[in-house]
Structure formats: C-alpha cells, structure tokens
Amino acid sequence: MDSSYTFTADSAVFDEQNLVSAAGLVPVLELAEQTSLSRLIDEHVDLPSTRVKSGAVNPAGKLTSIVAAMACGADSIDDAGVLRAGGTPRVFNEVYAPSTLGIFLREFTFGHSKQLAAVARAHLVELAARTPLLAGADERMFLDIDSLLRPVYGHHKQGASFGHAKIASRALLRLGLSPQITTISTASAPPVIAEAQLRSGKAASGRGGARQVKQAITTARAVNPDATIMVRGDSMFGTKKMISACVADGVQFSLSVSRNKRISAAIAAIDEATYTPVHYPGAVEDPDTGALISDAQVAETPYTLRLTRGRTLTMRLVVRRVKDARYPDALFPVWRHHPFVTNSALPVAEADITHRRHAIIETTFADLIGGPLAHIPSGLFAANCAWLACAVITHNLLRAVGTLAGGDHTVARGATLRRDLVNVPARFAAPARKPMLHLPAHWPRQTGWKALWNNTIGYPTIQPRAA
Secondary structure (H helix, E strand, O other): OOOOOOOOOOOOOOOOOOEEOOOOHHHHHHHHHHOOHHHHHHHHOOOOOOOOOOOOOOHHHHHHHHHHHHHOOOOOHHHHHHHHOOOHHHHOOOOOOHHHHHHHHHOOOHHHHHHHHHHHHHHHHHHHHHOOOOOOOOOEEEEEEEEOOEEOOOOOOOOOEEEEEEEOOEEEEEEEEEEEEEEEEOOOOOOEEEEEEEEEOOOOOOOOHHHHHHHHHHHHHHHOOOOEEEEEEOOOOOOHHHHHHHHHOOOEEEEEOOOOHHHHHHHHOOOHHHOEEOOOOOOOEOOOOOOEOOOOEEEEEEEEEEOHHHOEEEEEEEEEEEEOOOOOOOOOOOEEEEEEEEOOOOOHHHHHHHHHHHHHHHHHHHHHHOOHHHOOOOOOHHHHHHHHHHHHHHHHHHHHHHHHHOHHHHHOOHHHHHHHHHOOOEEEEOHHHOOEEEOOOOOOOHHHHHHHHHHHOOOOOOOOOOO
C-alpha cells in the first residue's frame, strides 16, 4: 500500500477546529453521568485547597476529565492534553489543562484518596445496576485478590522501596510501588475492580488483604445481596486472618496455602488410590487412547486449622499434584504438590478447576499495566493513590461500555475497547444547532459502536444489539 498523492512539506497542518479525536467519549461519559459519577464525587470528595489557591475547586469536573483521559489511553498527567485538541472542548464542558489536573491531584491527602475509593465502590454498584456488567451474579460471584509491583525511577517517589518481582522466571528486587487489587467476576462476566489500594514496594503481598476482602464483600453484596460469594487467592493470602474474615462474613473461600509440617503431613497421609485425573477445559487427549495428555491429579482430605483463643476450623484440603519435570527418567514418579483449602461443597475436580481460575485477575493487571498504570505519574504518594482510584473507575466504566457494545467487546481487553469504541475520530458539526458527529465511513467496528451509542444516548434502558 502506498500513497495516492504526492505530498509536500506544507501538506500537513494542525488547523481543524471541528475534528474530535475520540468521539467514543460521548457515549462513555454519558454512561458515567447516567450512573451518577459526578453526583457521587460531589457527595464523597471534600477536598480543601491547601497547596495552591483554588487548586481543589470543582473536583467532579477535574476527576471526570482524568477519567476521560484514561479512557483515551492516558498513562500520565500530560496525556490529558489530548482532551483540549480540535473540537473536543466544543463537545464537552469543563475540559481542564494537564497542569490544572496535576495541581488538583497534588491537593489530595491519603484520607481524601479513601473518599475517592468510596466513589469507585459506589459507582461500580451503579454500573452493575445500569448495565449487564456482572451477568450471572445471581448464581455465584468470585472475589480474587492479588498484588503487583509497578516499577518507578528516580529517588523522589514517596513510598517507593525495593520489592520482590519475577521477570522471565527470575526473582529480583525492583524499586516500585505495590497496588493490591480485589476483583469481582462471575462465570460469564470478566473481572471488574472492587477494591484497590496503593502500598510501599516492600509491602508483603498479603498485608491488609483481609480488610480489603471484607470491604469487597460488602460491595459484592450491594450488587446482589443473594449471590453466593467465593474468595480466591494465592498462598500469600491463605492465612488464618483471611480465612477467619471469610468465615465471619459467611462466604466461601478457596485459598492456596504454604507448605509447613502439618500441611506436608496431611498430604503424605492421603491414600494414593484417592488421586484422580482432572480434566481441565481445553485439555488435550491422546487421539488413540482418549487418555489425557496432562498428568495432573487431585485428591482431598479434611484439615483442621487452629485459630486463636483455642478455636479450630475444619475444612477441605485439596491437593493437586503433577509430575516434576526435573526428573523425567526417575524410577518412581516424583510429584510436585499444590495444596489449597476451601469450604465449598464442589466436587474435588471442579473445586480445583474453579480455584485455578483465580488467574483471571492477571487480565485486569494486564489492562492496568497497558493503560493508566503504565507509569506512576506523581512524586506524591497521595496523588498516586488518587490516580489509582481514577484508574479503577475508568477500568470499570470501560468494562460496562464493552457490555453495551455487545459481541466480542463484552470480554475484550481495555486496549481493544479504546481502539474500537473510544478513539474513533469524528468531525463535529451543529447545523441548526443540532449536534452531529460524522464518523469514518466503512468503520470496521461500526456495529458495536452504534450499539453502544443506542444504548446510552436517549435510552434509559439497554437495547438489544442488532444482528
């Protein structure tokens, strides 16, 4: 493919006043207003101007500007300048300069970032009521908790410290900050973020996890009070404190546990005959025998956990074992064991399959790393906490946008949603004061985009997507 014309150095000029670079922001921000985002900000965020006079004025307008910039792909404060280009300021009110938004974020304290986190929780409940964001929540909801380390550079990032990370199967220390995330998902709906908190890079993965899960349970019950809830996590969260929090709130749990003498003794006591092969979704079978290529096997045994004040709790210890690849020619099989505890009544094989789906939280991490958390923008810890809360609101909003667009967009990644639905150029016109957006002809994602438009603009309820 080559150019149809011969261009010169003077053939490109930045002078179009009516071109909107991200026309998809119109239905996105309309959905945000239909789910009361501005009202929730006004109700919860009470921010004084302490550093710069009038720096904290109009938090709703400034926070929605940050959310809009993140929806377009902003990963730093300067990226918000895209909202001031072309005809975007004509289409939207209260479009602020990046410098103004930076001043505003620096007015946040840690307590004010908690106010914004409350906005994110309430907005998630509103989104779930307005859209099929958590389809299947009436059956079972899964709360997955994990943490990640985002690297920072320089010596002036508040809270930054060296934490453990693994890159290409190699463990190393990196200077950074550690967000801890709890997501809500269902069997048919991709995860949305229920809770997020920013911590020092050296913070242990499970630190503060029980408190965060208790708040996430409250949010999940606000979405659907009758749903069965299951908390899933890796071995850093399989602690007495986390298990006690789940039991106290009356929810199911499926948590990996670290090996110790009592766990190892319980695994050794399992009868070999009780191990059964597990058939994972998409597992490969031998074409001749029909046997599974995978050698994974599962078994279970009762396990009694000793709690504080002489209390005990009996639960199921499910053990998944696979052959150790380091010893392929051993005379007898050498097994690697992966134990987890659960109080669910699922059959042992289904319990293992359900537990391993905890890895779905990594898709949320990928969206955040490929979007707002590609960088940690500010040198102030509280400002970065507010940035994380805005990233949570944006992530959940884009997930809701995908459900309204329908089709493959229901489970698409954030980068795909931005490319197909948000960052669509359009020419803005207002003949006879009737606003019009003229989008590219033959746009390949036109069906999904129009489904999103029809489900937000002028419709109080969701309309089915045309075939």
